[in-house]
Amino acid sequence: MNRTPLLLALAATLAATPASAAPTGVTVSGWARPTVAGQSSGAAYLVIRNYGPGADRLVAVASPAASMAGVHRSQLTGGVSRMRPAGPIEIAPGKMLTMAPNGYHVMLMGLKAPLKPGAKLPLTVTFAKAGRRTLQLPIQMSAPQ
Amino acid sequence: MIDPTTEPTDPVPAPAATSSLHRLRLIIWAVVLVVLAVFAFFWLRPATSGEVTQRPAQGAFTLGGPFTLTGADGKSFSSAKLAGQPYVMFFGFTHCPDVCPNTLARLVRLRTQLGKGETPFQIVFVSVDPERDTPEAVGSYAKLFNSPIIGLTGTRAQVDQVAKQHAVYEAKVADSSAPDGYTMDHSAAALLFGRDGKFVATIAQEEGDDTALAKLKRITS
Numbered sequence: 572m573n574r575t576p577l578l579l580a581l582a583a584t585l586a587a588t589p590a591s592a593a594p595t596g597v598t599v600s601g602w603a604r605p606t607v608a609g610q611s612s613g614a615a616y617l618v619i620r621n622y623g624p625g626a627d628r629l630v631a632v633a634s635p636a637a638s639m640a641g642v643h644r645s646q647l648t649g650g651v652s653r654m655r656p657a658g659p660i661e662i663a664p665g666k667m668l669t670m671a672p673n674g675y676h677v678m679l680m681g682l683k684a685p686l687k688p689g690a691k692l693p694l695t696v697t698f699a700k701a702g703r704r705t706l707q708l709p710i711q712m713s714a715p716q
Numbered sequence: 717m718i719d720p721t722t723e724p725t726d727p728v729p730a731p732a733a734t735s736s737l738h739r740l741r742l743i744i745w746a747v748v749l750v751v752l753a754v755f756a757f758f759w760l761r762p763a764t765s766g767e768v769t770q771r772p773a774q775g776a777f778t779l780g781g782p783f784t785l786t787g788a789d790g791k792s793f794s795s796a797k798l799a800g801q802p803y804v805m806f807f808g809f810t811h812c813p814d815v816c817p818n819t820l821a822r823l824v825r826l827r828t829q830l831g832k833g834e835t836p837f838q839i840v841f842v843s844v845d846p847e848r849d850t851p852e853a854v855g856s857y858a859k860l861f862n863s864p865i866i867g868l869t870g871t872r873a874q875v876d877q878v879a880k881q882h883a884v885y886e887a888k889v890a891d892s893s894a895p896d897g898y899t900m901d902h903s904a905a906a907l908l909f910g911r912d913g914k915f916v917a918t919i920a921q922e923e924g925d926d927t928a929l930a931k932l933k934r935i936t937s
C-alpha cells in the first residue's frame with residue numbers, strides 16, 4: 572500500500588481553506604462501470620456524504636436501466652471473493668461512505684442495454700430521511716480522480 | 717486491495733464556520749489514528765491469501781498442467797495453445813460486476829505498465845459459472861477490457877477439474893437477491909505461469925502494483 576497519496580490528501584485537508592457555501596444534508600455522487608452486450612449485471616459506486624445533524628440510512632436503489640438493483644458488498648476472506656447483499660447502510664452525521672471496487676457497490680441486475688463508456692446511468696437513491704435523489708452517473712472504467 | 721474508505725468512517729469536509737475548525741482538527745487526528753491502526757492491522761497480519769497456492773512451487777505437487785476447456789468460438793481450447801507464452805489465469809464469472817472486472821482491468825493496466833508490447837503475457841479468464849457463461853458470454857465479457865483476453869468456459873466437470881488443478885476455490889451460493897438466485901464465491905488471486913507452463917507466483921487482490929509488476933517481470937523476462 573502506498574501511503575504518500577493518503578498523507579498528501581490529509582495534509583491538503585488540514586491546509587484547506589473552508590468553502591464559502593457549506594453543504595447541508597446528504598449529498599450523493601458516483602460512477603458506474605461500463606458493460607458489454609450480453610452482460611446482465613453491472614456495478615455503480617456511490618459517494619455519500621452526510622452533512623446533516625442526524626444519521627440517515629440508504630434504504631433503496633433503483634434504475635430504469637436494470638430490472639433490479641441492490642446494494643451489495645464484495646468481501647475478501649482467506650483469498651476468496653464473496654459478494655453478498657449489504658443490508659441497510661447507515662451514514663452517521665459528519666461521515667462519508669465511499670463505495671469502491673471490491674467493496675460496497677450498487678449491483679445492477681437484468682441490464683436492458685450495455686452501459687456505454689461516456690454515457691450516463693440514471694439511478695434513484697432513497698434515504699430514510701433525506702428522501703429520494705435521482706442521479707445521472709458517468710459511465711467510466713475507474714473512479715473519477 | 718481492501719480500501720479502508722469503503723467503511724463509512726471518513727469525515728465529510730468541514731462546513732465554513734470558524735468555530736468548527738477545532739472540531740475538524742480533532743476529527744482529522746482521530747482519522748489519522750484510525751488509518752494508522754488499519755495499516756498496522758494489514759501490515760502485521762500474517763499473509764493469508766496466496767499462501768496456499770504458492771506452496772506447491774516448492775515442489776509438493778504441480779499446480780496447473782495441461783487442460784482442455786471451451787473457447788469463445790465454441791471450439792475446444794487446449795492449454796497447448798499457450799505453449800511458449802507466459803500467461804496469467806484468473807477464475808471468475810461474468811455476472812460478477814465488481815471483483816472480476818476490477819481484477820481483469822487491473823491485469824490489463826499492469827500489462828500496459830510492463831511496457832513490453834501489447835501481449836507480453838496472455839490473460840486467461842476461466843468461468844467458474846459455466847451454467848450461465850456460454851462461450852459467447854465469456855467472449856463478449858473478455859472484450860470489455862479493450863485488450864486481448866482469452867475467455868474460457870466448459871462443462872461443469874471440465875471447469876471443476878481445471879479449478880481443482882489450479883487449487884482454485886469455487887462454490888455456488890444461494891442468494892435470493894442475485895440474478896437466477898445464486899452467486900459464486902471464488903478464489904480472488906491471479907495465477908502466473910512462465911513460458912514453460914510452470915506455475916511461478918500469485919497476485920493477490922490486496923497486493924500492491926509494485927510487487928505485482930515485479931512478478932510479471934519474472935514471467936516475461
Ligand SMILES: [Cu+2]
Nearest residue numbers: 643644654678
Ligand atoms: Cu453484487
